[in-house]
Amino acid sequence: MTVVRSILLFVLAAIAEIGGAWLVWQGVREHRGWAWIGAGVIALGIYGFIATLQPDANFGRILAAYGGVFVAGSLLWGMALDGFRPDRWDVSGAAICLAGVAVIMYAPRNA
Numbered sequence: 011m012t013v014v015r016s017i018l019l020f021v022l023a024a025i026a027e028i029g030g031a032w033l034v035w036q037g038v039r040e041h042r043g044w045a046w047i048g049a050g051v052i053a054l055g056i057y058g059f060i061a062t063l064q065p066d067a068n069f070g071r072i073l074a075a076y077g078g079v080f081v082a083g084s085l086l087w088g089m090a091l092d093g094f095r096p097d098r099w100d101v102s103g104a105a106i107c108l109a110g111v112a113v114i115m116y117a118p119r120n121a
Contacts (some may be wrong), residue, residue, distance in 0.1 A: 012065050013116055019063050020111075023076060024083035026057035032087060066115065075114040078107035 030053030037046030064072045082104040088094030096104075 016065055016115060019060060020076060020079045021083075023057050023060040024079050026053050026060055027080065028083050028087045030054035030057060032091065071114060075111045078111035078114075081107040 030050045033046050033050030033053060035050075036042045037044065037048075037050060061072060061076065066072055085094070085096050085100055085104050089096065
């Protein structure tokens with residue numbers, strides 16, 4: 011159950027961080043205004059809080075693993091909201107990153 015919880019937290023963190031960055035991007039680059047920027051800043055703060063809920067106590071491990079989730083999640087976000095179509099290299103790179111997440115977070119370790 012701990013792995014399922016961890017994966018769910020990574021997904022929620024990705025939604026908050028990628029969504030927050032996207033909102034700031036929309037506010038600044040697409041001239042949608044301060045409300046979008048403010049919502050993005052709030053979402054980015056929520057991301058920081060969600061990351062603290064991971065069952066592993068090692069900050070460096072959590073953030074390193076989350077980097078791989080961020081890569082894959084960013085591509086998915088771009089597909090869903092911006093019409094981005096990743097090529098085989100994007101997909102391959104994201105798969106490699108997610109394999110790294112699995113090794114970093116879920117490999118058996120001696121306590």
